[in-house]
Amino acid sequence: MEAQSSSGLLxxxxxxxxxxxxxxxxxxxxxKTPRCxxxxxxxxxxxxxxVPADKxxxxxxxxxxxxxxxxxxPVRVYADGIxxxxxxxxxxxLMQAKCLFPNTHLIVGVCSDDLTHEYKGFTxxxxxxxxxxxxxxxxxxxxxxxxxxxLSPEFLxxxxxxxxxxxxxxxxxxxxxxxxRHIKEAGMFAPTQRTEGISTxxxxxxxxxxxxxxxxxxxxxxxxxxxxxxxxINEKKYHLQERVDKVKRKVRDVEEKSKEFxxxxxxxxxxxxxxxxxxxxEFIGNFLQMFGPEGALKHMLKEGKGRMxxxxxxxxxxxxxxxxxxxxxxPTFRLPFFTKTSPPPHHSGARGYLISEDDDEDDxx
Numbered sequence: 370m371e372a373q374s375s376s377g378l379l380x381x382x383x384x385x386x387x388x389x390x391x392x393x394x395x396x397x398x399x400x401k402t403p404r405c406x407x408x409x410x411x412x413x414x415x416x417x418x419x420v421p422a423d424k425x426x427x428x429x430x431x432x433x434x435x436x437x438x439x440x441x442x443p444v445r446v447y448a449d450g451i452x453x454x455x456x457x458x459x460x461x462x463l464m465q466a467k468c469l470f471p472n473t474h475l476i477v478g479v480c481s482d483d484l485t486h487e488y489k490g491f492t493x494x495x496x497x498x499x500x501x502x503x504x505x506x507x508x509x510x511x512x513x514x515x516x517x518x519x520l521s522p523e524f525l526x527x528x529x530x531x532x533x534x535x536x537x538x539x540x541x542x543x544x545x546x547x548x549x550r551h552i553k554e555a556g557m558f559a560p561t562q563r564t565e566g567i568s569t570x571x572x573x574x575x576x577x578x579x580x581x582x583x584x585x586x587x588x589x590x591x592x593x594x595x596x597x598x599x600x601x602i603n604e605k606k607y608h609l610q611e612r613v614d615k616v617k618r619k620v621r622d623v624e625e626k627s628k629e630f631x632x633x634x635x636x637x638x639x640x641x642x643x644x645x646x647x648x649x650x651e652f653i654g655n656f657l658q659m660f661g662p663e664g665a666l667k668h669m670l671k672e673g674k675g676r677m678x679x680x681x682x683x684x685x686x687x688x689x690x691x692x693x694x695x696x697x698x699x700p701t702f703r704l705p706f707f708t709k710t711s712p713p714p715h716h717s718g719a720r721g722y723l724i725s726e727d728d729d730e731d732d733x734x
Contacts, residue, residue: 412504416476416513416528426529431556434531437471444470446559447530449478449516451485453492454572455502458564465561466534467508476528477509478516488518488542493573519548525557532559585611 434444448466452459467475482496494502496514504512517524520533537560539547552558576583584597585607594604659665 413477413506413509413512415500415504416511419511422529426526428531428557431532434470440472443472443474445474445476445529445531446470446534447476447478447513447520447525447528447532448534448561449480449513449520451480451489451492451569452477452499452503453485453494453569455494455499455506456567456569456572458567460506460508461564462534462536462561463506463508466559469532469534469559469561474510475508476511476513476530477503477506478513479503480518481515484515484518493569518542519545520552530557532557534559534561536561536563538563581607581610 429438429442429444438444446466446469448463450459450462463475463477467473479496479499482492485492485496492499500512500514503509513528524530525533533549533552535549535558540549542548547553549558584599584603587597588594588599588604588607589611594601599607661667
C-alpha cells in the first residue's frame with residue numbers, strides 16, 4: 370500500500386509539473402505570464418507591462434466557470450478598490466475572489482490618488498505604496514494601475530474580464546446609488562463577503578481617537594514636531610505629559626513592590642506566629658508533664674522521700690528469726706597458760722577465764 374501511495378504521489382506531481390509546463394508554453398503564446406500563487410517568490414506583474422494576447426476573447430458563463438475551465442483558459446476575475454492601509458480584510462476579500470472558481474486568474478485594479486481624492490477622500494498611503502502592497506499579495510496574479518472608478522464595457526473587453534468580484538452591499542458613488550449595477554445586470558457579478566471588525570476607516574478612527582498617544586510615541590522615537598505637524602506649545606505639552614507618565618509609572622512600580630514586600634512580611638509573620646504557637650504549646654505541655662499535679666517531678670519527690678524515710682528508719686528483724694536462748698552454743702576457747710589442774714581464780718563478781726563467742730559478742734555490745 371505504501372509503495373502504491375508513493376508511486377501515485379509521484380505520478381500526481383509529474384502530472385502537475387506537466388500541466389505547469391503546458392500553462393507556461395500557452396502563456397508565452399498568449400503573452401501572459403501564468404502563475405501559481407502557492408509559495409510565490411516574485412510579485413505579481415502590472416497589466417500594462419504584459420504583452421496583449423492576439424487570441425480572440427470569448428467570455429465564459431457562470432456554469433462553465435464553476436464546472437471548471439481548461440488550464441490554458443482560466444476564468445479571469447477582476448476585483449478593484451483603494452486598498453489604503455492594506456490589512457487582513459483586503460487580503461480575505463482577494464482570497465475569496467481567487468477561490469470563486471477552480472481555475473481563476475485574479476486581476477486587481479487599484480485607483481490612483483487623484484481619482485480617490487476626488488470621489489472618496491484623502492488617503493494615508495500614496496498610490497505607489499498601494500500598488501506595491503497589492504502586487505505582494507499571494508492571491509493576486511495581475512495588477513491594473515490607475516483603475517477606473519466605474520467599469521466600462523471597453524475596459525472589461527480590454528482586460529478580457531469574465532467576472533467582477535466585490536461584496537454585495539450597494540456601493541454608492543460618482544452620482545450612482547450602486548456603481549456595480551450594470552455589472553450585476555450583465556450577469557458578471559460574483560459576490561464576496563466583507564470581514565467584519567476591520568476596515569481602513571476603522572484603523573484611521575483608532576489613530577484619530579488615540580492621536581495624542583501616537584504623537585507622543587513618535588516624538589519619543591525621534592520624529593520632529595514639524596514632521597508631525599505639531600505646534601511648539603503642543604510639543605512641550607506632550608513632553609511634559611511623557612515625564613508625568615514616567616513618574617506615574619515609577620510610583621506605580623514602587624507601590625507594586627511595596628505591596629509585594631508587605632505581602633511577603635505578612636506571610637513570614639504568619640509563619641512565625643504559627644511556629645511560636647507550636648513551640649509554646651510544646652513548652653506548656655513539657656512544663657505540665659514535669660511540674661503538673663501528676664507530673665514527673667511529683668513522682669520523683671515521692672520516690673526521694675520514700676528513700677529518705679527508708680534510710681532513716683531501721684529495718685525490723687523478721688518475725689521467724691530464732692531467740693537468743695535457742696541459739697546453738699558457741700565453741701569454747703581456752704587460754705594456753707591455763708590447764709585442767711589449775712583451777713581458775715575465784716574473785717567476787719569476776720567472770721571465768723573461759724571465753725566464748727557469745728561472751729565476745731556481749732563484750733562487743
